[in-house]
Amino acid sequence: MTKKIYHFFIIAAVNSAAFFLYANEKPRSIFVQGKTEIIEINDLNSSRVITLSENYSINYNDLVCTGKGSRTELHQKELIYRLGSMSVISWHSLNSVTLHSGSMLLCSSKTTSITVCSVEANATFQGSGTIIFETTDNGGFKFIPIEARGTLITSKGGLKAVKGGRMMLVMGQPSYYGDAYDIDLMLMIKTSGLLNAFPDPLPSFGRISLAIYSQELKLKGKYNALIGDATTKDNLQMWQFGDSNEEIKKKGFFNRFF
């Protein structure tokens, strides 16, 4: 009898530990601004919609949808996710996430491997850093590392080293790389809601500052253009501003002075 009770407690302890470990692996909402809803899909394929509140564990494959002007931060072990407004996202495991539409920020201070999918593309990031993902109309997504170390892998494009400030476009199935641009980190950080519109600063704040500093030291010039959406498989849209004749600021000897 005593032996049976002993075994019962052992099994209960193991199950409890497994339950808490599993629960800990699921993304948990930390901050919700505006309205964010979860579409829960159960085993019978029926669904229900609930409003996301703080400190709520999201089940794998459930859809998290942010409303207009809404933002949400979720933590999954050491990973930090921030969702922009009008975004739809679902997690499949600790290392796999689908951004159906909108934008998200991923921050990892430890080396990790994570596969990010969009409607039509997917890529695996191995490394650490602060990265913004934004879906594009062509079914792919922009991979924008603010500060990062590691590699990005696509099935058709192979492996590419990730560099802070160098945006890459991932598209197609099997996925490959589109255009890549070095982008103005200072401007991006000043204008990004995913970086600025949350109450707590990211733990990578210092590394982001270093990335800006490093880019400033290497800066040769700035194009008078802003990158837009990718509506086709060919190119990113580019919006020009300022003097159309001045493609690169500071180009030319006298322009360095005046």
Next chain:
Amino acid sequence: MKQNLFLSLALMLSSFDVALFGQTDSQVRSRIEGTDRPVLPPQATGEGTAAQKGKDSPDVSTSDTGAQRPVQLKENGISSFFGYNTKYFYRSNPLAQSGTLKQQATGMWTNTFFAGSGLGVFETGDAVITPYIGASWTINDYIEGGLDAFNYNSAGAYALLLTQFGNGWSVRAGVSYSADSSTVNDTEDYKEYYPNIGVLKSTVLNDSTTGIFDASIGSHNAESDTLGLTTSDIKELSSIEYAASYALNYEIFKFVIIPKYRISYKTYSKGTNNGRDDLSHDAGIKIDYPIADSLKISAYYDYSNRNSNVSIPNYDYKSYDFGISIGLNARF
């Protein structure tokens, strides 16, 4: 004490000589000791970069992702800069003599040509390391008060390793060289090697104000003419210097207003200066107005005060400068 009396007597005699011959060794030395030697330009310390100030950006509204403006970068991070700076100013006590604030007040015109290079950008994950080298040449002319005989040229050079950390602190270690040559006599009056280490921390106080703290320790290994005393040593202007400063960088409209305070403690151990300790305070304000990306005009006021533990001769002095400057700075 006896030695100090002799020195004092020598200085008195020197003062008498100046009336006859225009300049003396002691006055040249006094001028040298009152000379501010900027070791590093802001380009080499990371102070005042666009990254800190957030300038040069188009007006765009915020979005979740943020505005994505393409830029062109140098792959190896090797950069160069050169420039020219001209200053026209009033100096109340150009020979750094003890006594009143205004002695042999003069106007000065200085013209500085400088160049430098960043020898790469090395990212280590937690820090960015940049080696710098640079050099400068300054022509210093006294244009009022009959002090033309003291006109001199200054040469400077430095090699520096700058490490910037993500928490805003930067650490630098390097060595600089300075030398003054008399324009009239074509003689080298002073030279020094200055190995030094320093730290700098920039703090954004609000949208328009940045605070900059700087501290350094260095050894001035100097050589100059002696004053002819038996205990004199050509290295007696050598000293160990401990310095700290704090500046505010306040932007209003297109103007940048920079009030700054610096304190420095120098301790001497050679020749007639053995046992001498100086405590100096400098307070000033500068207003910069950028005319173009690489061209700015500035107006400034600066007050200096030095207190020494040696009373005979008296090394205490106070002086103030005010004037304007125009700086041209190109970066490649």
